[in-house]
Every structure is written in C-alpha cells, then in structure tokens.
Amino acid sequence: xxxxxxxxxxxxxxxxxKSNAVVRSVLADPRLLTEIMDGLSSDDRLxxxxxxxxxxxxxxxxPGCLRPHAAVLMVLAESAAEPELRWHxxxxxxxxxxxxxxxxxxxxxxxxxxxxxSHIVQTCALQALVELAxxxxxxxxxxxxxxxxxxxxxxxxxxARARKLRALLRKRQAG
Numbered sequence: 001x002x003x004x005x006x007x008x009x010x011x012x013x014x015x016x017x018k019s020n021a022v023v024r025s026v027l028a029d030p031r032l033l034t035e036i037m038d039g040l041s042s043d044d045r046l047x048x049x050x051x052x053x054x055x056x057x058x059x060x061x062x063p064g065c066l067r068p069h070a071a072v073l074m075v076l077a078e079s080a081a082e083p084e085l086r087w088h089x090x091x092x093x094x095x096x097x098x099x100x101x102x103x104x105x106x107x108x109x110x111x112x113x114x115x116x117x118s119h120i121v122q123t124c125a126l127q128a129l130v131e132l133a134x135x136x137x138x139x140x141x142x143x144x145x146x147x148x149x150x151x152x153x154x155x156x157x158x159x160a161r162a163r164k165l166r167a168l169l170r171k172r173q174a175g
Contacts, residue, residue: 005038005051016053022050053088074096091124098132106132111125130147
C-alpha cells in the first residue's frame with residue numbers, strides 16, 4: 001500500500017483519521033492525487049472512504065484536478081455501496097468537466113442517489129444535481145421541480161439544503 005494511502009487506515013468510520021494531513025500533502029504536490037485515486041479501490045472500507053474524502057477536498061481547492069480520473073470516478077459512482085463513498089462521489093461528479101452525454105449519465109446516478117437511505121447522500125446528490133445542471137437547461141428543468149418539492153419539507157438537512165438551492169436558483173434566474 002502506498003505511503004499516503006496507508007496513513008488513511010485504522011480507527012473507525014466516524015473519524016476522518018489523518019485525512020486533513022493527507023489533503024495538505026496532496027495540495028502541496030498534486031501529483032500525489034494519483035495515489036489517492038488508487039486508494040479508492042482498496043479492500044479496506046475506511047481507506048476507500050478517506051481517500052474519497054481527500055479527493056473531494058482536494059478537488060474543491062484545485063479545479064480540474066479530477067478530470068484525468070473522470071472515467072474511474074464515474075464507474076465507482078455507479079458501483080459504490082457505502083454511503084460515505086457515495087456522498088463524496090456525489091460532491092465530485094460536477095467537478096469532472098463532463099461532456100453532455102456523460103453529464104446525463106452522472107445526473108442519472110445522482111437522481112438514483114436521491115433515493116438513497118442516507119440523508120447525507122441525498123443532500124449531497126441534490127447539491128450536485130443543481131451544480132451539474134448549471135448551463136444545461138433540460139437538466140435544470142428536471143432538477144428545479146425536485147428542489148421545489150424537497151424545499152417544502154419541514155425538517156432535516158435535505159429540506160434546508162433544498163430551500164437554499166431554491167433561493168440560489170431563483171437568484172440566478174432573476175440575475
């Protein structure tokens with residue numbers, strides 16, 4: 001196992017372990033992201049989860065860094081079983097710079113994630129769908145009613161996020 005990936009093992013799934021230290025290492029040397037991407041296929045669930053956490057955090061800081069790994073991430077998003085992995089993948093999908101066909105595939109996955117048992121996966125999927133739909137009027141037409149419907153929920157993170165996203169969409173439409 002590679003050095004950085006090895007640092008991500010151990011503990012329990014309620015902890016991010018040394019993920020933030022690994023994020024700093026990858027930000028200092030983005031070539032190390034390849035090692036993290038390899039860790040996404042680890043046999044160790046904690047390592048997979050933490051590699052996804054690292055990749056997501058790095059991609060938020062370095063736009064475009066995931067594009068060379070888009071095919072791997074799309075396959076992983078299709079097959080991921082653990083909610084911790086799915087919610088990080090949902091956050092990364094809009095950052096892949098996908099063409100129209102692959103964006104439709106990603107949107108289909110995210111719509112499926114909206115039916116996940118995990119509220120965190122659902123919330124991340126909704127956010128990702130809105131991000132993915134920017135500049136894609138047909139997709140936005142499918143996403144907007146879902147955001148509106150979910151925003152009418154009274155409680156929970158998903159309803160709160162939907163209300164914020166609805167306000168954001170209205171602001172963008174008005175501006």
